Amino acid sequence: MKRIPILPTMLVVAAVAVMITLGLWQGLVRLPEKEAQLAQLAANPTRPPVPFPRGPDGSLLFRRSAADCRQVLGISRAGAGSAGYRLIAACRTEGGGAPIKVQLGTTRDPVREVTWAGGAVSGWISHAPDATPMIARLFNREPQEMLLVAATPAAGLTANTRPDVGIVPNNHLAYAGQWLFFAALAGVIYVVALRRRIGR
Structure with a gap:
């Protein structure tokens, strides 16, 4: 044995x-x-509004917030699932610092362009799109960048989906x-x- x-x-x-x-x-x-x-x-979503965070803070997701986009640095496009595409503006705000991102609305047109001059924006806080590959995320523990989702869409765009903890x-x-x-x-x-x- x-x-x-x-x-x-x-x-x-x-x-x-x-x-x-x-x-x-x-x-x-x-x-x-x-x-x-x-x-x-x-x-x-039912809590009082807070200033838009200048750094990542996952505890503020879906809180109401506002910001003043003093200068639009550019508008990019990202996937929005069944809604098609979301158009996201990079904004310079008062006081300088890193630009913030504002989701202006969604569209099903893959080549849709929008003209937006900036200004006061109110909405809620979410995470900005992250193109980091899944494998890379295992080794990169940096917090995800924040995004201000506009409650009122820019002209020509569809309104953003309301906050949903189910996502x-x-x-x-x-x-x-x-x-x-x-x-x-x-x-x-x-x-x-x-x-x-x-x-x-």
Whole structure:
């Protein structure tokens, strides 16, 4: 009868332990944290307006805000899902500093252009589009840039979609299940392989 291989067994046990730890962390720590965040975001549209943030702050998503676009530096285009495309202006504001982004509205026309001279804008805070590839995001933990979504669209554009907390993903329960499943699968595969080895 062959002995149980010590090193491979230790490696599998360590890997299974790590996967179980990750599963429990996702389910017991990250899930409650995300649920608390979603509850805050769901209440944000009814809270008093705040000045548009000069830096990333995820806690302000969907809060009402306003800004004064003193100079339009350019207007870019980004995907807007079923709404087609959204047109986003880069604006210089009073006091200088980094330009802010203002989502002027949406259009289904892929070549639609809009003329906008700037001025006072009111709406709500969202995240600016991020073209960073998903793989790169795993190694880049920089906060996402903020965006002022105009409540009134620029002439010729369709109104922006109202704030919806449903667009914020909450996959931590699924992640927990996946890690625990992987741990169980790894354990079963190793036990089967071990029984075959010992039974030879």
